[in-house]
Amino acid sequence: MASLRKFYNLRANSILESVIALSIISVCLYFAVMIFAAVFTPRTSAKFYNTQNKVNELFFLAQLRNDSLASENQNSNLLIEEENINEGLKKVSVQYKDSAAFQFDKTFYIQTNE
Template identity: 50%
Template structure:
């Protein structure tokens, strides 16, 4: 057994080890950058989720008080309302935030008949 150790002993070359280590690190960094680029897109940014939350807030405001919807319209927020039938109203909301993300959403609000 002692003789086998003598034949299998290889002296390590420090330059070769360094090159192999740098290649492994480069491959890991490449994979990390690919994952980072796939995960952090404009559709997964915090501003995008903030914009979606703003649209949800507008939707609930329309349900609570539909008369205030005209006051909320501005350059970044365009609200188009249309009656589908006598008790169903469609709201098309186009929202553009400061980062240039454009979100369009359609909401349908059913008006309750008061008797």
């Protein structure tokens, strides 16, 4: 019995250890939440990449002068602007707004043979 009392001595050290452990756990949870918030942003969502791929597709269709792009130009969510920067360089800006009203702008620079 005497040896059991020696191990069952509850002092302030165990409370201090508990507070330190809870502090360490809370700091780890804070960093986990911060990393989670940094990784899962709107720019890493599947919808962002889907819209980006749609803009790239529209740009390449505009370069091919495909007839299917003419029907896309009737859409008010799509705006394609071409601007000649200098003699051999042309700037093409594509603005596309998806169904969630997320506007994606992308600029392409094309070297011309003029």
